Amino acid sequence: xxxxxxxxxxxxxxxxxxxxxxxxxxxxxxxxxxxxxxxxxxxxxxxxxxxxxxxxxxxxxxxxxxxxxxxxxxxxxxxxxxxxxxxxxxxxxxxxxxxxxxxxxxxxxxxxxxxxxxxxxxxxxxxxxxxxxxxxxxxxxxxxxxxxxxxxxxxxxxxxxxxxxxxxxxxxxxxxxxxxxxxxxxxxxxxxxxxxxxxxxxxxxxxxxxxxxxxxxxxxxxxxxxxxxxxxxxxxxxxxxxxxxxxxxxxxxxxxxxxxxxxxxxxxxxxxxxxxxxxxxxxxxxxxxxxxxxxxxxxxxxxxxxxxxxxxx
Amino acid sequence: xxxxxxxxxxxxxxxxxxxxxxxxxxxxxxxxxxxxxxxxxxxxxxxxxxxxxxxxxxxxxxxxxxxxxxxxxxxxxxx
Numbered sequence: 001x002x003x004x005x006x007x008x009x010x011x012x013x014x015x016x017x018x019x020x021x022x023x024x025x026x027x028x029x030x031x032x033x034x035x036x037x038x039x040x041x042x043x044x045x046x047x048x049x050x051x052x053x054x055x056x057x058x059x060x061x062x063x064x065x066x067x068x069x070x071x072x073x074x075x076x077x078x079x080x081x082x083x084x085x086x087x088x089x090x091x092x093x094x095x096x097x098x099x100x101x102x103x104x105x106x107x108x109x110x111x112x113x114x115x116x117x118x119x120x121x122x123x124x125x126x127x128x129x130x131x132x133x134x135x136x137x138x139x140x141x142x143x144x145x146x147x148x149x150x151x152x153x154x155x156x157x158x159x160x161x162x163x164x165x166x167x168x169x170x171x172x173x174x175x176x177x178x179x180x181x182x183x184x185x186x187x188x189x190x191x192x193x194x195x196x197x198x199x200x201x202x203x204x205x206x207x208x209x210x211x212x213x214x215x216x217x218x219x220x221x222x223x224x225x226x227x228x229x230x231x232x233x234x235x236x237x238x239x240x241x242x243x244x245x246x247x248x249x250x251x252x253x254x255x256x257x258x259x260x261x262x263x264x265x266x267x268x269x270x271x272x273x274x275x276x277x278x279x280x281x282x283x284x285x286x287x288x289x290x291x292x293x294x295x296x297x298x299x300x301x302x303x304x305x306x307x308x309x310x311x312x313x
Numbered sequence: 314x315x316x317x318x319x320x321x322x323x324x325x326x327x328x329x330x331x332x333x334x335x336x337x338x339x340x341x342x343x344x345x346x347x348x349x350x351x352x353x354x355x356x357x358x359x360x361x362x363x364x365x366x367x368x369x370x371x372x373x374x375x376x377x378x379x380x381x382x383x384x385x386x387x388x389x390x391x392x
Contacts, residue, residue, distance in 0.1 A: 001358050001379070002358065002359055004376060004377075005376055005377055005378065005379040006361065006367045006370050006371040006374065006376050006377070006378045006379070007358050007359070007360050007361065007367075007378075007379045007381065008360060008361040008362065008363070008364055008366075008367035008378055008379070008380055008381070009360040009361075009362055009381045009382070009383075009387060009388045009389045010362065010364060010380060010381070010382045010383075010387075010388075011362075011382075011383060011386055011387040011388070012382050012383065012384050013385075013386075015364075016363065016364055016365065017365070019365065020363075020364040020365050023364055023365075023368065024364060024380075024382075027380065029364075029380045029382050030382055030384070031382065031383075031384045032382070032383050032384050032385075032388075032392065033380075033381075033382045034379070034380065034381050034382070035379075035380045035382075036377050036378065036379050036380070037377065037378050037380065038371070038377055038378070039368040039369075039371040039372040039377075039378060044377055057379070060377060061377065064376075064377040072375050073372050073373075073375050074372050075372070076365075076368050076369050076372050078365065089362075102346055102347050102348065103346070103391075104345075104346050106345070106346070108332075112332075114332065114342065114345075115345055116345045116346070116349070132348075132352060132353055133346070133347065133348040133349070133352060133353065134390075134391045135348075135389075135390055135391060136390050136391045137390060177391050180385065180386070180391045180392045181385040181386060181391070181392065182391075211331070218326055218327065218328035219326050220326060232328055232331045233331060234331045234332070234333060234334065235334075236334040236336065236339060238339075252339075252343065254334055254339055254342045254343050254346065255334075256331055256332055256334055256342070257331060258328050258329060258331055260328065277328050277329070281342060281345065281346040282346065283342075283343050283346040283347050285347075291359065292360060292361055292362040292363070293359075293360050293362070293389050295362070296362065296387040296389050296390050297387075298390075299386045299390060299391050302386060
């Protein structure tokens with residue numbers, strides 16, 4: 001891909017400064033969409049019908065090669081007094097912790113062993129496609145992650161995790177977000193503790209145990225109601241602190257959950273599941289690189305999130 | 314206590330209990346939940362997230378821009 005194209009992924013909500021908005025409008029980039037264009041703004045390939053498939057991208061590439069040099073290598077000038085972004089793309093907190101979450105459906109076999117479950121978007125449709133693992137981010141401020149590190153650790157010590165971290169973890173990436181745009185759920189009960197498992201001069205090994213009840217209380221009838229999501233989730237995690245660097249070097253969490261209800265105004269699920277409640281799993285891991293893809297803001301920082309300020313109590 | 318009483322009275326349904334995660338099952342479950350090999354090839358692409366930066370690079374390198382957008386969050390995260 002990178003050998004032939006410059007790939008760019010945009011959240012339409014954070015489209016950028018005036019020249020960037022204008023360019024996106026020119027090439028009709030917006031919504032759930034894919035487009036190929038020259039840097040000058042000439043749309044290539046199949047236009048609105050473009051998909052990330054070789055035969056379609058090859059056509060766009062051929063069209064690009066046939067363009068004159070001034071279209072292929074235009075001089076990019078940012079106009080003077082360009083309008084600033086209407087909405088600034090949020091940046092991770094300074095010296096903060098970036099964690100990446102994953103979510104997928106799970107199921108238990110006849111012996112109770114839980115494993116991945118393959119589900120489909122619009123499964124009755126001949127053009128159905130498999131539900132993909134979803135991902136999201138979790139940001140902690142420097143003060144927040146440092147609050148996880150015990151000052152005088154001794155094996156067996158236990159401490160509660162601060163409520164604001166607990167809520168953010170459970171309510172934003174501890175839920176089933178397999179249908180993507182699912183707002184944070186409000187907590188009914190949350191518990192999260194850190195236990196010191198091992199201490200050496202180099203490292204502190206911590207175990208994270210937790211459980212939460214989120215959103216609406218369980219009721220089988222909720223499948224007919226809007227905004228009726230709820231879930232129960234249980235977590236186990238391992239955190240390692242590098243004492244010399246005073247830095248977290250491992251933050252691995254696995255969660256099992258049961259979920260029910262409907263997201264927002266939708267009462268017809270795009271991914272039909274046969275059981276209520278259904279089982280989902282979440283995983284969380286530390287992000288150490290700082291590529292653009294690692295700096296994508298958490299979903300619930302966006303305007304259409306839960307309405308709760310992301311870093312508030 | 315109140316909730317237990319309501320559950321017993323049949324006023325509120327209780328969901329099944331969420332299973333505990335055994336430490337020896339941790340890595341297996343982690344691998345089952347994370348993206349599977351080959352599942353999402355787009356995750357392996359080194360995406361930019363600035364259209365101006367992409368235009369500048371495209372012009373310098375003589376390549377077209379592939380723009381991937383989502384209406385409701387980043388296409389690189391949950392949408």
